[in-house]
Amino acid sequence: MRNLLLLFSTLLLASSCSETIETNTPALQGEVDNVFFRAVTSNATINTDGSVTISGETALETIEVTAESLEVGTYLFGSDSNSEANFTTFDDAFYTTDNSGNGKIVISNIEEGKITATFNFNARRPGINDTLNFQEGIIYEVPITNAVPGDGGQNNDQFTALVDGANYTAVTTQTNVAGNTLFIIANNQQNFVINLSFPLDTATGDFEITEGGDYRASYAISGGSENAISGMITITTNDNAAGTASGSFQFETTSGIMVTNGNFTITY
Structure with a gap:
């Protein structure tokens, strides 16, 4: 599923993986089918229904992890859940847990407009028998861009x-x-x-x-x-x-x- 192009790009991102998460704040990282992944940019957004979506991007891939509530706790992914994880690969293949996937996100801390959590999931491509596995997911002090629910996240930008x-x-x-x-x-x-x-x-x-x-x-x-x-x-x-x-x-x-x-x- 992964090829040499993806391996090369992720190795570039992983070159500083010996550093601690704390020296790379904010951080969103893990392993995609046993290949290291670290987002170059990451942010969290409170949705109108009270859920929170944590998003991250590299130059080639994107990830979105949604917990149904912005509270410390464990939220399960799956077709019957309001929590879900989505991943788009370098070749635009889209995987989601909202299609008989599974996994969970565990929110451990919400403080000063930042969220910290761990997560893992198995996601599938809709209509295709192809699975993506994300392990050892870490979300560390990712900023919440609209920290007050319902305010629209307006700022001076x-x-x-x-x-x-x-x-x-x-x-x-x-x-x-x-x-x-x-x-x-x-x-x-x-x-x-x-x-x-x-x-x-x-x-x-x-x-x-x-x-x-x-x-x-x-x-x-x-x-x-x-x-x-x-x-x-x-x-x-x-x-x-x-x-x-x-x-x-x-x-x-x-x-x-x-x-x-x-x-x-x-x-x-």
Whole structure:
């Protein structure tokens, strides 16, 4: 199921695995079919029904783990559960516990707007007899982006766009810095996600978005994520000292989804 490309990418992520979780806060990691996985970006979001979804991404894969309540306790995954885990692989294969899968998440601590838990699951591809196993999952002090239920997660950040002509307005945005790369993760009310990433030291100007370059974008819904294959990002301001950036963007995904009129003003 896994190939050399995936192994190479995960080995890069695992190169610092000898460090403790505490030195890599926040952290979302584990083993996918016995291959090390560590999210480059991670965040937690309180949903309108009171459940909490913890999400993580690498350059190639995404994971979402949902517990039906934001309380310390054990929550079981499965087809009859309101808790579930989803995983999208590097080749866009989507696995879910909401299709005769199983497993659990154990929330051990919620403090200062951060969540800590352990989890494991077996997930299946809908309609296909193919199983993915996630073991030794650790969620450590992942920030909750909208810490007060029902507040919409509003902050001073602004992130808007048109997706195939429909308005997209983020209710939560998360920024993370990994190495010299700034990642922006925007979620709207339907939990559709737009991701942007560019070098932290980018000056003002226009930059081409490509699938494997320094300037990247993607669009994700519950069924999986699609990378941008072309597009442009314009950096209007980027002040590393103040930790602020603004700009505009547009891109097209692998299946032809058009994201246009994008604008962002963020802190990081």
